[in-house]
Each structure stands twice: as C-alpha cells, then as structure tokens.
Amino acid sequence: MNFDLTDERQMLQDGLRRYLGDAYTPASVSAIDAAERGFSPAIWQGLAEMGVIGALFGEGDGGFGGAGFDIALVFEEMGRIGAVDPLLDTAILGGGLLAALGTDAQVSSVRDVIDGTMHLALAHGEPTSRYDLTRVTTTAQKTPTGYRLDGRKAVVVNAPAADMIIVSARTNGNMAEANGISLFLLPADTPGLTLRSYPMAGGGQAAEIVLDGVEIGNAARLGPENAALGALETATARAILAISAEALGLMEAIRALTTDYLKTRKQFGKPIGQFQALQHRMADMLIEIEQARSAVINLAGHIDAPAALRDTHVSATKNLIGIVAKQVVEESIQMHGGIGMTQEYALGHLAKRLTMVDHRFGDTTHHLERFITLAVA
Amino acid sequence: MDLSYTDEERAFRDEVRAFMAEHLPASLSDKVKRGQTLTKADHEKWHAILNAKGWLAGNWPVAFGGTGWNAVQRHIFDDEMTKASAPRIVPFGLAMLGPVLQKFGSKEQQDYYLPRILNGDDWWCQGYSEPGAGSDLASVRTTAERDGDDYIVNGQKTWTTLGQHANMIFCLVRSSKEGKPQEGISFLLIDMTAPGVTIRPIVLIDGEPEVNEVFFDAVRVPAANLVGEENKGWTYAKYLLTHERTNIAGVGFARAGLENLKRIARLERADGKPLIQNPHFAARIARVEIDLMAMSTTNLRVVSKAAAGQAPGAESSMLKIKGTVIRQEINALTRNAVGPYAMPFASEGLTEGSNAEPIGPDYARAATAQYLNNRKLSIYGGSNEVQRTIISKAILEL
Numbered sequence: 114m115n116f117d118l119t120d121e122r123q124m125l126q127d128g129l130r131r132y133l134g135d136a137y138t139p140a141s142v143s144a145i146d147a148a149e150r151g152f153s154p155a156i157w158q159g160l161a162e163m164g165v166i167g168a169l170f171g172e173g174d175g176g177f178g179g180a181g182f183d184i185a186l187v188f189e190e191m192g193r194i195g196a197v198d199p200l201l202d203t204a205i206l207g208g209g210l211l212a213a214l215g216t217d218a219q220v221s222s223v224r225d226v227i228d229g230t231m232h233l234a235l236a237h238g239e240p241t242s243r244y245d246l247t248r249v250t251t252t253a254q255k256t257p258t259g260y261r262l263d264g265r266k267a268v269v270v271n272a273p274a275a276d277m278i279i280v281s282a283r284t285n286g287n288m289a290e291a292n293g294i295s296l297f298l299l300p301a302d303t304p305g306l307t308l309r310s311y312p313m314a315g316g317g318q319a320a321e322i323v324l325d326g327v328e329i330g331n332a333a334r335l336g337p338e339n340a341a342l343g344a345l346e347t348a349t350a351r352a353i354l355a356i357s358a359e360a361l362g363l364m365e366a367i368r369a370l371t372t373d374y375l376k377t378r379k380q381f382g383k384p385i386g387q388f389q390a391l392q393h394r395m396a397d398m399l400i401e402i403e404q405a406r407s408a409v410i411n412l413a414g415h416i417d418a419p420a421a422l423r424d425t426h427v428s429a430t431k432n433l434i435g436i437v438a439k440q441v442v443e444e445s446i447q448m449h450g451g452i453g454m455t456q457e458y459a460l461g462h463l464a465k466r467l468t469m470v471d472h473r474f475g476d477t478t479h480h481l482e483r484f485i486t487l488a489v490a
Numbered sequence: 491m492d493l494s495y496t497d498e499e500r501a502f503r504d505e506v507r508a509f510m511a512e513h514l515p516a517s518l519s520d521k522v523k524r525g526q527t528l529t530k531a532d533h534e535k536w537h538a539i540l541n542a543k544g545w546l547a548g549n550w551p552v553a554f555g556g557t558g559w560n561a562v563q564r565h566i567f568d569d570e571m572t573k574a575s576a577p578r579i580v581p582f583g584l585a586m587l588g589p590v591l592q593k594f595g596s597k598e599q600q601d602y603y604l605p606r607i608l609n610g611d612d613w614w615c616q617g618y619s620e621p622g623a624g625s626d627l628a629s630v631r632t633t634a635e636r637d638g639d640d641y642i643v644n645g646q647k648t649w650t651t652l653g654q655h656a657n658m659i660f661c662l663v664r665s666s667k668e669g670k671p672q673e674g675i676s677f678l679l680i681d682m683t684a685p686g687v688t689i690r691p692i693v694l695i696d697g698e699p700e701v702n703e704v705f706f707d708a709v710r711v712p713a714a715n716l717v718g719e720e721n722k723g724w725t726y727a728k729y730l731l732t733h734e735r736t737n738i739a740g741v742g743f744a745r746a747g748l749e750n751l752k753r754i755a756r757l758e759r760a761d762g763k764p765l766i767q768n769p770h771f772a773a774r775i776a777r778v779e780i781d782l783m784a785m786s787t788t789n790l791r792v793v794s795k796a797a798a799g800q801a802p803g804a805e806s807s808m809l810k811i812k813g814t815v816i817r818q819e820i821n822a823l824t825r826n827a828v829g830p831y832a833m834p835f836a837s838e839g840l841t842e843g844s845n846a847e848p849i850g851p852d853y854a855r856a857a858t859a860q861y862l863n864n865r866k867l868s869i870y871g872g873s874n875e876v877q878r879t880i881i882s883k884a885i886l887e888l
Binding site: 114115116117118119182372375376384386387389392393395396397399400403404405406407408410411413414415426429432433481482484485488489490 | 491492493494495496499562752766767769772773775776777779780781783784785786787788790791793794795805808811812875877878879881882883885886887888
C-alpha cells in the first residue's frame with residue numbers, strides 16, 4: 114500500500130500546476146470567452162510542449178504514461194484552475210480510441226495529438242440516447258467503395274475545433290443492440306457532415322452534427338466492423354476517470370475559495386466562519402471532498418482491471434462524484450451569498466463546470482442503477 | 491500510488507487469517523455473528539488466546555509486551571478479526587490506559603499494571619464522563635483532595651461502559667479549582683473494590699445494561715495512583731483521545747454489517763421476490779456501499795500516513811463522522827430488511843442461556859437492538875458535532 118506520488122508524477126504535478134497558474138490569467142480567460150474554439154491555442158500548445166498530453170498515453174503509443182494515476186493527476190490539476198482545454202475529448206476519447214483501434218495509418222495521428230497539432234471529437238451520443246452507449250440509430254450503409262453515413266449526433270464536445278471526428282454508426286442490429294456498432298474516422302470537413310456549434314455552460318464548445326449521405330471509403334473505418342462497443346466502454350471508463358479527477362480539482366478550488374471567503378467576509382461584527390452553522394457545513398463539505406478523492410483513487414487503481422471489476426468502480430465513483438459535486442456547488446454558493454451568484458466572481462465558472470460533470474457519461478441515477486446491477490443485485 | 495498490499499503485508503494478512511481459522515473458538519464467533527451479548531468470560535477467553543500468541547496489545551511497543559506493529563499491520567489485524575467474527579478487543583486497558591501509562595506513568599506503575607492488563611488480572615473501565623460533563627469533558631466535577639499520602643475522591647461518573655466487569659477505573663478528577671477548567675484536572679487510578687465506590691447499571695434502549703453510573707463517596711486513593719503530575723491530567727486525557735486510532739472508522743464492522751445486510755436482503759421476500767431486487771431498497775444499499783468503498787480508501791490513506799509516522803489530526807475526526815454515519819445507516823437498513831420481525835423486543839434472546847423459544851428468523855433477532863445500540867456511535871468519543879468543530883477549526887483556522 115502506498116499513496117505517495119512517484120518522483121516523476123510529482124514533477125509533472127508541480128510543473129503543470131505552475132504552468133496553468135501562469136497561463137490562466139484574467140486576460141487569457143476573457144480571450145478564451147471571445148474565441149470561436151472555446152479554448153486558447155497558445156495554452157494548448159504549452160500543454161503539449163510540457164508533455165501533458167503525452168502523459169496520457171502509454172509508451173507503445175508514443176507517450177510516457179497512460180496509467181490511471183497519470184490521468185487522475187493531470188485532470189485534477191486541470192480542474193483546480195477551471196481549465197477548459199479539450200484534453201478529455203482530443204486525448205482520452207479521440208486519442209484513446211485511435212490508439213486502441215487504429216490501423217498503422219490512423220495510429221500515426223496519435224503523434225499529432227501528442228504534439229498538440231491535431232484535435233479530435235467523439236460523435237457517439239444522439240438526441241435520444243441519453244447515457245446509453247448501445248443506443249445508436251445513425252446508420253452506415255455499405256457502398257461499393259465504403260460506407261454512407263446518415264443520422265444525427267448530439268452535444269459532440271470539441272467538434273467545432275476538431276480536425277477529425279470519430280463517428281459511431283450501426284452497421285448491423287437494432288437500435289439498442291450491443292452488436293452492430295462500428296466507428297469511423299473522418300475529417301471534419303467531409304461533405305455531408307454539418308455542425309451547429311455552440312458554447313457550453315462551464316466552458317468549451319460543442320456541436321449538434323447532422324450526417325446526410327456522408328460518403329466515406331473503407332479506410333475510414335476505425336476498428337472491426339460491428340464490434341466497437343468494447344472499445345467505446347473502455348474509452349468511456351477512462352473518460353469517467355478523467356472527468357471525476359477534474360471534478361475533484363474543481364472541488365478543491367471551490368473549497369479554497371470558500372474557506373478564504375469565510376475567513377474574510379464579516380457580518381454581525383465578525384468573520385462569518387466563526388458561526389457554527391457555517392463551520393459545520395464546511396466540515397461536511399471537506400469530509401465529502403475526501404470521499405471524492407478516495408473514489409478517484411479507487412477508480413484510478415482499477416482502470417486496467419477486468420471489465421466487471423473496473424465498471425463497478427466506474428459507477429461507484431461517478432455516482433459519488435455526482436452527489437458530492439452537487440453538495441459542493443450548492444453549499445459554496447450558499448455560504449458565499451450574493452457574491453457567489455455573480456458572473457464576475459471566480460466561483461461562478463468553477464461551480465458551473467462542476468455542475469456539468471453530472472451531465473456527461475452518466476449521471477448519479479444512471480450509475481447508481483448500473484452499480485446495483487454490477488454489485489448489489 | 492499502489493492500492494494493493496506489499497508482499498510482506500500480504501504474508502502478514504495470511505498469517506493472521508490462518509491464526510483466526512485455527513484458534514478462534516466457534517462458540518465465540520457464532521455469538522458475534524448472531525449479535526449476542528458476550529459475557530465477561532467470553533472476553534477473557536479471547537484475550538487469553540491472543541495473549542498466548544503475543545498479539546493482544548497491537549498498539550503497544552515490544553518493550554512493554556506489545557506487538558510493535560505499525561498502523562498498516564494493525565489495520566490488517568483489525569480487518570481480519572472482523573472478517574472472522576472475532577470478539578473485539580476490550581479497549582479500556584489495552585487501547586486507552588496502556589499507551590497513557592507507557593508515556594506518562596511511573597516505572598512502578600508500568601511494571602505493575604501493564605503485565606496485569608495483558609494477563610487479564612485487571613479489567614479496567616473509563617471514568618471520564620459525568621452527568622454534567624459529556625462532550626465538554628473539561629467541566630468534570632468529581633473532586634480529589636490531598637490528605638497525607640492519599641487523595642479523597644468524591645463525585646460521580648457515568649456512561650461507564652462494561653464497568654460491571656471492572657475492578658479498576660481510570661478517572662479524570664478535579665484536583666484544583668484554580669485557572670482554566672482544563673488546568674485543574676488529574677488522572678487517577680482507582681480500585682473499584684475500595685470502600686465508598688458503588689456502581690449502578692444503566693439499562694439502555696436496547697435493553698442491555700452496557701453502561702453504568704459509578705459513585706465515589708470519600709474514597710481513599712493512594713497518591714501513588716496519580717499518573718504523571720497533579721493537575722496535568724487534561725494533557726494525558728487528550729493524548730488518550732487523539733492517540734492514533736486506526737480503527738476509528740470501523741471499516742471492518744461496516745463491511746461485516748453490509749455483508750450481513752445483503753445476505754438478509756437476499757433471504758427476505760417482498761412481493762414474492764428477494765428484497766434485494768426491490769429497486770428502492772437496492773438503491774439504498776448501493777448508496778451506502780459506494781460510500782463505504784470510498785471511506786475504506788480514505789481510512790487506508792490515513793493509516794498509511796500514520797505508518798509513515800505522520801500523526802493524523804482532523805483526519806481522525808473525518809473518519810469518525812463518516813464511519814459512524816455509514817455504520818448507522820447499515821444498521822437502519824438491516825432493521826428495515828427484517829420487516830415485522832424487527833418488532834419483537836428480544837433482548838433476553840440475545841443473552842446466553844436463554845431457554846425462550848426464538849421468535850422469527852435467526853438473523854432478525856439482533857437487528858433492532860443493534861440499530862438502537864449503535865446510536866451511541868455518533869455520540870461517544872466526542873460527538874459528531876464536536877468532531878465537525880475540530881475539522882472546521884483545522885480548516886478555517888479561526
């Protein structure tokens with residue numbers, strides 16, 4: 114048993130914290146708000162240069178990390194600053210699927226991801242699929258030279274900035290069948306693929322995608338035909354680790370802001386942190402944040418375990434993170450009072466971003482049900 | 491980061507597990523499994539078995555006859571004991587008084603009392619709480635006045651757990667009314683058989699006389715029974731309370747309780763189906779299991795920090811709160827799980843030697859009593875509200 118960071122990870126954590134602290138200034142944040150892509154290309158390039166993207170990939174894929182604790186460390190730091198860079202979409206989901214399934218030609222793009230020169234998005238969810246990974250109605254019909262894609266994809270995060278988009282579609286089976294799902298890697302400017310882009314609550318950009326008779330060659334298929342679900346589940350498990358660790362970082366940042374506020378804000382002649390009603394709520398928040406940290410550690414330690422054990426931890430962690438996130442957001446705003454409601458004060462962005470965590474890859478109810486199936490019933 | 495045990499830790503776990511399998515009498519583990527009240531003889535039997543192996547004093551240094559285990563080893567030992575349904579080690583002499591004597595006691599006190607604790611010659615109880623001093627321990631009013639080579643002790647202690655078995659009590663007494671309340675307290679060892687000591691049981695809502703009132707009426711206590719210096723007792727009491735307690739979260743108890751709950755929920759039928767398939771009930775079990783999975787890692791994080799020599803501070807308070815909340819929820823769910831058979835008030839069925847025909851299923855008998863009894867978890871050892879204040883002081887530094 115050992116809960117200490119290795120020297121390498123400690124260095125990465127220190128370096129990343131310093132870099133993000135310098136990079137995320139009020140000026141860079143307002144530049145991001147105004148930018149079309151939803152993040153800063155300069156910060157992204159900086160992350161690539163200091164090896165942060167490479168830390169999310171194994172050595173066989175050209176990186177130098179890729180373990181659960183590498184992902185947890187990087188994303189916790191991103192969360193601490195409220196970073197909006199699409200590391201999860203380009204590296205964990207997009208890059209992860211390329212590395213796992215790609216042909217030699219497709220895998221070579223992973224190097225571009227690690228270099229920071231390529232952005233990716235995963236277009237899997239659909240307007241009515243909610244959090245169910247098997248519910249795919251987009252179709253891929255065979256043509257003499259490849260496939261024709263038709264369908265709609267919903268809330269495709271980072272699609273507006275993506276150079277390549279990974280699209281899931283049915284090559285076989287009924288709407289919610291596990292078998293019959295295939296993945297395709299296509300350039301974002303492929304004819305017939307249209308994006309309606311929009312900003313998201315908590316930062317970043319997404320798009321609704323329409324695929325209308327999109328013709329692609331056989332070479333565009335990513336991985337085996339009909340059998341992409343396993344890879345999607347693995348990628349989603351890693352994404353849930355990433356977003357849970359990011360949530361933990363956001364919680365720590367909110368805790369620090371709220372603690373400072375309780376020490377400095379005076380009402381009735383003394384700092385409001387001297388009132389026991391607030392002290393005890395703050396203590397409860399701290400306990401739950403430690404629970405969240407343990408949940409992230411549990412998942413990081415089991416991310417490469419056999420699927421059933423891994424998924425028990427995936428759902429336990431995502432459920433707990435969702436519950437704690439709601440408590441931290443609501444309690445911190447409440448303890449701040451009016452200032453916590455303002456767009457200008459730093460809490461707002463962090464709270465919004467943390468709130469949105471429950472809306473990706475399954476919310477507390479979804480994962481409670483899944484945990485029951487896996488571990489209780 | 492490595493969540494698994496090292497090879498040495500695993501070997502130790504296997505050794506403990508094998509010992510439990512071989513030496514823990516079924517007569518004891520059966521009682522623990524059924525939630526029956528253990529007799530004084532039961533406790534003494536188990537202590538003697540562990541003492542013969544040299545494993546009774548897990549938190550004592552080797553020099554005093556302890557194991558010298560680090561925090562991780564103690565955690566493994568506690569965990570295996572719970573898994574095997576072994577009786578808990580009665581903490582008053584071993585976990586509480588022992589470390590205080592080792593740190594603050596005289597050589598004579600150490601040489602006399604420590605072996606007697608190990609050998610079971612003395613059964614200690616704790617004389618801290620008073621009718622007017624619960625979580626606010628510094629307001630103790632039991633007095634000790636010096637009279638030649640003795641102290642004369644007058645006053646009353648309460649909530650004295652298992653005091654009915656004890657022949658010795660360690661007490662916080664007021665030896666001075668000067669200065670702050672904390673400054674006039676002394677730590678005294680008192681013979682319960684001395685003239686002027688009377689003990690009266692308090693029956694709790696589970697029907698068991700687990701705790702007692704102890705009265706002191708002009709009790710003569712030799713001054714040699716003072717631990718450390720006069721009026722410095724508060725320091726020793728705090729040391730005792732904050733002395734690293736790896737088991738404060740009660741992870742082992744919680745895990746055993748959860749397994750028992752799931753077993754019952756598989757046997758009980760609701761609407762003709764196993765109760766565990768009821769989605770609402772399953773959701774409540776799932777929530778507490780998820781919390782326990784995280785809390786058990788929180789516990790290991792604190793344990794491994796303690797093993798590396800860092801004393802846990804506010805973390806102990808966090809573990810106490812989360813651990814007790816989880817255990818109480820498991821108790822509540824177990825009571826819910828057994829349905830109408832939670833209603834028979836069966837305290838006599840939990841006591842050895844009862845000839846009464848059992849009512850309802852075997853597993854139902856202790857559910858209500860344990861639920862009621864474990865309301866104590868969030869009250870004793872510094873109530874959960876006191877722990878929250880400790881945590882907020884540590885964070886807010888106000």
